[in-house]
Amino acid sequence: MSEEKKEDAHLDNSSALATSLPHPDGFFGADKTYGGAFVPPPLEPIMKNVAEEYEKAKIDPQFLADLANLRKTYIGRPSPIYHCQNLSKKLGGAQIYLKREDLNHTGSHKINHCLGEALLARQMGKTKLIAETGAGQHGVALATAAALMQMECEIHMGEIDIKKEWPNVRRMQILGAKVVPATHGGKSLKEAVDSAFQAYMGDPEHMLFAIGSTVGPHPFPMMVRDFQAIVGFEAKEQFQEIAGPGKAPDILLACVGGGCNSLGLFTAFLDDPNVKLIGVEPAGHGLDKGEGHHSATLTLGKPAVLHGMKCYTLLNSQGDPASVHSCASGLDYPGVGPEHSFLKDAARVQYETATDEEVIDAFFELSRSEGIIPALESAHALAYAMKIAKDMPEDKKLLVNMSGRGDKDLDYVCDLHGDQYGIGKEGIFAGPTKHSK
Template sequence: METLAGQGPWFDDHGGCFIAETLSPPVSELTERYQQIIASAAFQQRYRSLLKHYVGRATPLTLVENFSREIGVKTYLKREDLAHTGAHKINNALGQALLAQMMGKRRVIAETGAGQHGVATAAACALLGIECVIYMGLRDMQRQALNVQRIRLMGARVVAATGGTQTLKDAINDALRDWVANADTTYYLLGSALGPHPYPAIVRYFQSVIGDEARQQFAALEDGALPDALVACVGGGSNAIGLFSAFIEEPDVQLFGVEAAGQGESSGNHSIRFGQGGQSRSGVLQGCRSYVLQDANGQIGETHSIAPGLDYPMVGPEHAQLRDSGRANYLWASDDEALQALQLLSRCEGIIPALESAHALAGAIKVARQLPPGARIIVNLSGRGDKDMQTIAQLTSAEENPQ
């Protein structure tokens, strides 16, 4: 795994640490302690053992031959859906929970949108014997009821965020307020590669295991070669930056992030932060500067996606840097395109992806049209679709039984 040196606080014009004075002490403590703790032999031994024996790493790199024939390029899936708790989120949750324990914190709080970060954090805290509170938008709790049940079963408390749009942004706001009130005993376990420094660096570090494994596995399967392209969905951006991290310095490997286009950019019901319609501009939100969906007055814009984990108005600062520099390209996939890609993979391969991961698959279909014959790509299958079955069933039923 990569070192943390040199990661942040700034990614060119993006990143930073924009926090209230009341949060300065816990953020300063975290900044001072995390590199020291992560560099220790005790931490590394414990974390790597848990990745292997608890999480089930390394996750496979699976050649999906039927899907490859359908889209026209040789496609491998990095199977984060097979990690314990069903998504990539466990890599970061477990690492930060260990960090919290070694910092002497007795309580962990976290936010969640799709529920997978909440599930992963609840699992890590149950394992380590730490009190756990998960903040989740009321709307997300309703559409991710299965994950709410999983979180509660593992002993964590779920607190509904009832303000604003009742989604991920509002859950983060409530979690930050909790942290301010309880900083002495509480660790805030942020789930994506954003927020105030040092969180983007920490999350990148714990998710870099995805890219490290994928690079080694691809080379073993393809006679030492590198893939032609990588594709991953981008909400805040943790699964994508985890995959990209091992290949950023390889200019021959194209990087593609896929945002949630919802019902289309012109509809206003989307979560496109790198859009062309003037709705997204550089701004500060929840601790860092990056591209943020805003209205004409600079107020945070409303978002929409079929995938709750992509329903967020800001993109992580390192993705903003990669986009501005031209190192990575960012595509869009609509709700309908994601659902079609989900159905295609399910029917071709017997693998049901999460709705977030389905956006990456929809992006891969678009990327395949740009690549030459014989191209080979890796798609990060960041989570499995169990959590979304109620939504999927409702949408596919509507397709089969139109009014």
């Protein structure tokens, strides 16, 4: 196969689009425990129509060609793999590599599925895109795709997250999107999803709810995963150029909130038993602190129905979705994608956690060791990679999905943790710290 044809193959991503999971009814696993489409009766035909149109689109040569072209010329794919030589040397163990999704247009992996969803919406004759967002990266990416397709866009975002991620709010507004605050309950990602679903119910004929992760009713967990799987298929090919034919990373690591960046990296490697897969959830202030102090859904949750799907869910004593916390707004969610729930029970993916303190430390460590400022979401995976790498042989290779860049998190991190890392109240260097040279 020529180099040009090889490139076209992974841009087309046909292997991911042909994956056998989930079952036609949207459930994952032989016993169909997770997934499905638990929606009000008026939405049942709408979801069925989206599923049918997506099944047509993913085998439509023109749709695939349009998507491949935008991946190459608009997103800037393929994203590179970078070897963190300074960080690896400092840790003194395994070699840490990054899949640089932070270099994509809009600064994260979210643009991968947003362009796919926007193309599908256009093909279906929709005139408006509506969605939720946590950290704002999905909102920015969807607003970007809507501008490109010349469609209306409405983004629902928790009031707390609006204040925390204000630069992304401005980006959405500049791109022409309407940002709607979710002011009820915890005022974060769950409430943003609730708010967006309610608005979508008002006019599903003319809108597409472009869900921002591998969550929600079928077909969205499947569809978002398929669009994101380009990350892993690229990485599989790229790593052979780094390590040799047939070689793969020893361990893949990615953060898990809803779960799209992790499934984006993991999907291409699911059938390779020699590659260990680790998803990293937010331990927040600590798992022992109880409700409202973490977002470790797969670690401490139970199966329940949430936002149109059955998945692991953090529940309070009344059996309702629990209050959650993470320093990363994009992971601040009491549920998780149904495929992750299935992969946990199947023991194919190992799920671990990182505390806010470990995440902030990883945020500064990568920034000052490699000149790469990570998103707080991505820093969860990096934090766990740093923890295990130092005790592993130097010939082992860890690949972390650097799912987003940290521009959006700068004010939040510096305001709350700047003093500890030598950043004064006014942004002036305050003297030597444990990270100073």
